[in-house]
Each structure stands twice: as structure tokens, then as C-alpha cells.
Ligand SMILES: O=C(O)CCC(=O)C(=O)O
């Protein structure tokens with residue numbers, strides 16, 4: 482495979498269930514073979530995506546003090562603005578060069594889910610930008626409706642009830658909308674050969690829906706280890722499988738490593754991943770239909786919250802080791 486498939490999912494919105502099947506088969510094949518696809522016909526207009534990128538640009542152009550006032554480091558539930566660039570510890574070996582903003586459902590600290598799992602639930606930090614909170618929340622709703630359609634298609638493809646996955650997204654799920662700005666690296670920064678704007682990683686959750694601007698640079702690792710480009714396709718969203726869904730499906734669906742190539746000097750890049758993650762107490766036990774003689778059960782049962790928190794912990798340990806090195 483040298484490209485990721487582009488699939489028009491408009492038939493999934495048909496009232497006639499028979500129309501869904503050809504699209505479901507294409508999605509299923511992409512999830513098994515490469516874990517990455519691009520979708521069109523998802524119902525979010527180019528105009529809406531453009532207005533979100535314009536909002537993102539305005540957001541990141543705010544003065545540093547305004548962004549620092551909503552620093553993710555001051556949030557107990559991973560919401561707000563983060564900059565790896567500003568915290569670069571070793572300028573001769575710079576890693577990712579990006580700033581981010583994370584938001585999710587805005588939940589009062591007294592809500593039972595926030596009481597039960599304060600590391601994943603709580604308030605957002607929006608700052609002062611006019612209209613920002615409303616636009617982010619409206620876009621979050623649009624993306625969630627696409628995510629539900631995709632999760633329903635995957636459930637049907639795997640021979641499960643239509644709502645096998647979506648039932649864990651009816652309320653208090655932990656999906657996160659992130660905006661990313663990859664600024665140009667400073668002229669005096671020494672960049673190692675092969676340095677990436679975003680290093681190779683897999684995503685934690687069930688699926689990710691990604692909007693990218695027209696700069697390009699996203700690459701996906703294929704089964705043979707080679708890197709293939711996932712170039713911008715106008716109006717599309719990139720969809721990829723995350724580790725939690727790979728685990729749930731006993732590796733039938735693949736969570737694939739991806740990275741973003743370093744940008745040409747002076748270039749800015751903007752992207753917007755939406756990490757689709759179910760309620761913290763979702764039981765994630767290997768789906769029976771994904772177990773066979775050739776593919777025996779590989780994983781112990783876990784919960785969504787336990788899994789996501791273990792991945793956060795691993796990331797922090799890794800970063801800590803990195804800093805100590
Ligand atoms: O910026 C991109 O295109 C990819 C971002 C990404 O993979 C991530 O944030 O998990």
C-alpha cells in the first residue's frame with residue numbers, strides 16, 4: 482500500500498441501511514490493513530473547517546501571557562494551552578516543535594464523574610478570545626456526530642450491535658478536541674537529520690479524526706515499516722485507529738504509528754485532531770468475534786479511564802527520562 486484510501490462516507494447517512502454496506506466494507510478493510518483512511522462526505526463543510534483554522538490561528542497569535550494564563554500545566558484534568566517548544570530542554574536536540582490547545586466536555590468538579598476520576602474530567606480553560614468557547618463547542622459537536630457514524634460502521638463491520646461502541650459515548654465521554662500549531666523553528670536552532678515536527682507515535686483512544694491544513698507532512702507507517710504520505714485532501718478528515726480500539730479488537734483493527742515531517746523554513750502548519758475516547762468506566766474486554774484459533778485473546782480486560790491514565794503516566798515517565806538524559 483503506498484497511499485491511504487480516501488472513502489466517501491455519505492451513504493452512511495442514508496435512511497436505507499442497505500446503502501451503508503459498501504462503505505462499511507471499505508472502512509473495515511482500511512482499519513484492518515493500515516489503520517488509516519481519509520473520509521469525504523462526512524457533512525462538515527470546507528467553509529466550517531476553514532473557519533476553525535482561522536480561529537486556531539487567532540488563538541495561537543494571542544500574546545504569550547494570555548496563553549500562559551490557560552496553561553495545561555495548571556489544569557488537573559489536561560485542558561488548556563501547552564507548548565513543547567517553549568520547554569525545550571536541550572536546544573541541540575530539539576524534538577517536537579509545536580504548541581497545542583486541548584478541550585473536552587466542560588464538567589463541574591462536583592459532578593460524580595469528576596469526583597470519581599478528576600484526572601480526566603473537569604472544566605476547560607478557554608481564555609478571553611471572543612467567540613472561541615462557542616465555536617470550539619459547536620465544532621466538537623459536529624465531530625462527535627461524524628465519530629458516531631464511524632463507530633457505528635465499525636461495530637456493524639465487526640458483527641456487533643450497531644451501538645456496541647456508541648453506547649459509551651452518550652454522555653460524559655472523554656473525547657478531546659486539540660488544536661495544534663507547528664511554528665517555524667528559530668533560525669539558530671540546530672535540527673538533527675531526520676528531526677520531526679511531531680515524532681512517531683500512536684494515538685491512545687478509539688479513533689482520531691484529524692483536519693489538516695494544506696501544508697502537508699503527515700506520514701503513516703505501513704506494515705513493512707516504510708513511511709507513506711497522508712497528504713492533505715481538500716474537505717477530508719483523516720481517520721485513524723487508536724490503541725484502545727486495537728486492544729478492544731484483539732489487534733484486528735490496527736493502531737498505526739504516524740509522524741509529521743519537519744517543515745520547510747519559515748512555514749507554519751495547523752492541524753486539529755479529535756481524539757474519540759469513551760466514558761472512563763467503559764469496560765474494554767476483547768470482543769469475542771475478534772478471537773479465533775489464529776488470533777487467540779491477547780489482552781486482559783481494562784477500562785477506558787484506566788487505559789488512558791496509564792498512557793499519560795507512560796508519556797510523562799518517558800518525558801522525564803528524556804529530560805534526565
Ligand atoms: O498534526 C498532525 O497532522 C498529526 C497530529 C497527531 O498525530 C496527534 O496530535 O496525535
Ligand SMILES: [Fe+2]
Pocket residue numbers: 682683684689739754
Ligand atoms: Fe497522532
